[in-house]
Every structure is written in C-alpha cells, then in structure tokens.
C-alpha cells in the first residue's frame with residue numbers, strides 16, 4: 001500500500017540535479033496526498049522557472065510510479081525569499097565547514113585534506129587551443145566517471161560556454177551560485193555574468209576578486225578534479241591563479257612551432273617558480289591526417305611539444321591533430337562546437353590524456 005511515508009522515503013533518492021541533494025532533504029517536497037493508487041504532491045523549486053524542472057518532474061513521477069501508483073500529479077511552486085535565504089545559508093555553512101582548517105586566503109576547496117585535484121591549463125600565447133584542451137579534458141575525465149568542475153579563468157577571453165554550447169545561465173540562490181552542468185562537468189565562467197559579447201573592462205584586482213568568488217560562492221559540491229582554463233601568457237590573472245592555488249598542477253598547451261614552444265616555456269617557468277607540478281605538455285595542431293591515404297603530415301612546424309617537455313622536465317602527454325569537431329545540427333541540444341565525440345579519434349586521444357593524468361595524480365596521492 002502506498003503511504004505518505006513510503007512516498008517520502010522513495011523520493012529521498014531523487015536528487016536536485018544542480019545541488020546533488022535529495023529533494024526531500026532540501027525540503028522541496030510538500031503536501032503529499034494519497035488517494036488509493038493516485039498520488040498528489042507539490043514540489044517547490046529553488047527558483048521559479050528552474051531550467052531543470054522537467055527533469056525533476058520526470059524523476060519524481062517515475063519514482064512514485066515504481067511504488068505502484070497509477071496516477072501522479074505534481075504541481076510546482078517556488079521557495080519563498082526566506083526559505084531560499086535559509087537554504088543559501090545552509091549551503092554556505094557546508095562550504096565553510098570544508099574550509100574550517102583552511103588558512104588565510106586559501107580557497108575552500110583547497111582546505112587541507114580536500115581530495116580535489118586542481119589542474120590549470122596554460123599556454124604561452126592565445127589561439128593555440130588551450131580552451132579546447134581544457135574543455136575536452138574536463139569532459140574526458142567526466143566520461144571516465146570522475147566528478148569534474150571547470151572554471152573559465154580566461155576572464156577577458158572567456159570561450160568555455162561557447163565551446164560547450166551552453167546558453168543557460170547559472171541558478172543563483174541568494175548569494176550562492178550553482179554552476180551549470182554540461183556533459184557531466186560543472187562549469188563556471190565570467191561569460192555567464194556579462195551581457196552578450198560586451199568586452200570585460202575590469203582591472204586586475206577586480207578580476208582576482210571575481211576568481212575568489214568562483215571558489216567561495218560557487219556551490220561545487222564534491223569534486224575529484226577542478227580544471228582551470230587560464231588566460232594565455234603570464235599576466236596578472238595567470239599570476240593570481242598561481243598564488244591563489246598553491247597546490248594546483250599544470251598542463252601546458254603549445255603548437256609544434258618552435259616559437260610557440262619558446263613562448264610557452266615562459267608560462268612553464270612561472271609554474272615552476274610557483275612550485276606548481278607540471279603534469280605534462282599537450283602539443284595541439286601537431287599534424288593533419290590525409291583523408292585519402294592516412295599519412296600524417298606536420299603543418300605548423302615540428303618538435304615544439306617535445307622540446308618544451310624536455311626543458312620543463314616533464315612528459316609530452318599527447319600530440320593532437322588538426323581536426324574540427326564534426327558539424328552537427330545547431331538545434332541539437334547535445335551540440336557543442338568545441339567538443340569531440342567520445343567515439344572520434346580526437347575523443348579517444350583525450351580519453352588517453354585523461355587516463356594518464358588520473359594515473360599520475362593517483363600515484364601522487
């Protein structure tokens with residue numbers, strides 16, 4: 001027999017996709033009324049117009065039907081301002097607990113004992129594919145079952161939302177920001193907070209502050225990896241990230257051209273000075289594969305990645321070909337202009353990089 005208690009018990013397993021908490025635990029399930037094999041209830045969302053409403057409804061209905069209910073009627077409402085403030089305070093409290101023993105300005109997730117591995121993706125100059133590597137690496141780690149976050153720290157030149165095809169904005173509960181989840185990766189970008197394509201004209205200190213907010217005010221939940229797409233070069237923001245994340249590891253992206261590798265070496269030298277462990281070098285746009293005969297020919301020079309890895313005393317993680325993600329219907333909800341499918345050659349190369357990185361990080365842990 002279906003009872004109010006059995007419904008609530010079953011719904012404990014339904015999670016709010018953004019907060020990754022049980023909808024019952026979050027106090028979202030109200031007014032459960034049972035009438036034979038018909039169940040009525042209301043679900044209060046954190047914010048009206050929550051983009052994940054349809055998914056929550058589907059999960060709630062399916063779960064209750066599994067109890068044997070023939071009809072399930074769900075009505076939706078939104079939390080009151082007071083309820084939302086209380087929830088935000090609770091989320092902040094949890095975040096604060098994780099940093100109880102953190103010192104100074106060390107961000108929450110870096111509290112001693114936190115298992116999250118930070119990986120900054122850096123390059124000497126722009127346009128070498130740093131953001132593409134950051135995005136595809138993050139998704140490859142998520143595809144392998146890891147819990148992954150991605151911060152677009154390239155504040156002036158944010159491109160992560162575009163590469164991942166994100167047009168959604170993050171949900172904000174009072175002053176707590178919930179990252180946007182796409183392809184299993186929790187994403188935060190400056191691009192979410194500026195008007196369509198307007199230039200960011202903030203100066204260094206404000207940018208540093210923004211980054212700190214990305215750590216302290218974003219509800220990341222538990223993460224295995226947090227990937228940071230750094231701005232190119234060795235400017236203020238990159239330096240800020242280095243200081244902000246003393247335990248971060250680093251990946252350097254370069255093209256095979258000797259000049260690109262020379263410039264990338266400067267970014268690498270900064271990582272070494274700030275005692276960041278360099279996990280390896282990714283040489284991007286290393287060659288083109290002839291579609292007729294399969295021959296792999298260099299196009300932007302040769303040897304830059306290997307030379308850079310040698311100079312920095314690290315390994316060359318991969319040489320990636322010049323290849324665009326396959327064109328897809330732009331209205332396809334799974335379309336992401338900068339993401340390579342898991343079953344493509346590039347997808348497999350990224351899976352290999354992710355596995356190697358995981359192996360290295362685990363070995364250290």
Ligand SMILES: Nc1ncnc2c1ncn2[C@@H]1O[C@H](COP(=O)(O)OP(=O)(O)OP(=O)(O)O)[C@@H](O)[C@H]1O
Nearest residue numbers: 126127128129130131132157232285321322323324
């Ligand atoms: N291996 C590749 N093959 C073909 N195109 C690529 C490859 N890697 C990146 N690109 C393309 O090159 C362009 C620049 O890539 P991306 O934005 O990732 O570079 P970036 O180094 O992050 O640049 P910036 O720092 O200026 O943002 C994009 O259009 C991207 O789709």
